[in-house]
Amino acid sequence: MTRANNHLINNTLPPGWHPSLSVPPDTQDAKRWAWIVHILYIASFFAGITSIPGVIVAYLKRRDALGTIYESHFTYAIRTFWLGLVFAIVTTTLCFVLVGYAILPFFFIWWLIRVIRPVVALMDNRPIANPTGFF
Numbered sequence: 001m002t003r004a005n006n007h008l009i010n011n012t013l014p015p016g017w018h019p020s021l022s023v024p025p026d027t028q029d030a031k032r033w034a035w036i037v038h039i040l041y042i043a044s045f046f047a048g049i050t051s052i053p054g055v056i057v058a059y060l061k062r063r064d065a066l067g068t069i070y071e072s073h074f075t076y077a078i079r080t081f082w083l084g085l086v087f088a089i090v091t092t093t094l095c096f097v098l099v100g101y102a103i104l105p106f107f108f109i110w111w112l113i114r115v116i117r118p119v120v121a122l123m124d125n126r127p128i129a130n131p132t133g134f135f
Contacts (some may be wrong), residue, residue, distance in 0.1 A: 030070035031060040033043070034122060037077045055081035060124050072127035073118050079132060080114040 012055035015126030020075055087123030091107050113135055121128055 027065075027068045030061065030065035031122070033057060034065070034070045034073040034077075035117075037061075037074065037120065038115070038118050040070050040081065041077065041080065041081040042119075044114075051081055051084070069125070069127035072131040073122065076114075076118055076128040080111075083134070084111055084114070 016120040037054045037058045040050045040057070044051040044054070045076055058074040058077040058081075062071060063080070067072055087107050087110070091100045091103050094103060117135075
């Protein structure tokens with residue numbers, strides 16, 4: 001459990017944290033890395049390869065974010081990468097029999113939702129409601 005969460009359980013403020021701050025200071029680093037991961041995922045619309053460093057960062061930083069709202073963001077990003085990879089392989093394979101072209105718009109919409117949803121949650125300083133869900 002993180003130091004910030006211990007203070008939340010004991011109803012005290014962590015050192016250096018003022019009630020006007022939206023996030024305790026020891027979670028600022030996790031928040032910054034969550035933003036970086038999500039920005040790399042957004043960039044994958046233009047250069048698909050940026051999701052690879054994004055998932056690597058998510059794996060590396062998820063442990064540092066344990067017990068914070070940002071843990072769900074890293075879990076969500078990791079799951080988005082692997083589901084997206086499987087979905088892309090299946091869709092690409094099905095394009096050889098022309099069925100994949102009908103599925104491609106749904107894949108694009110799914111990826112768009114999976115990229116926008118965590119950005120909105122980060123803007124509101126809240127966790128992903130169901131980080132292991134399909135949407």
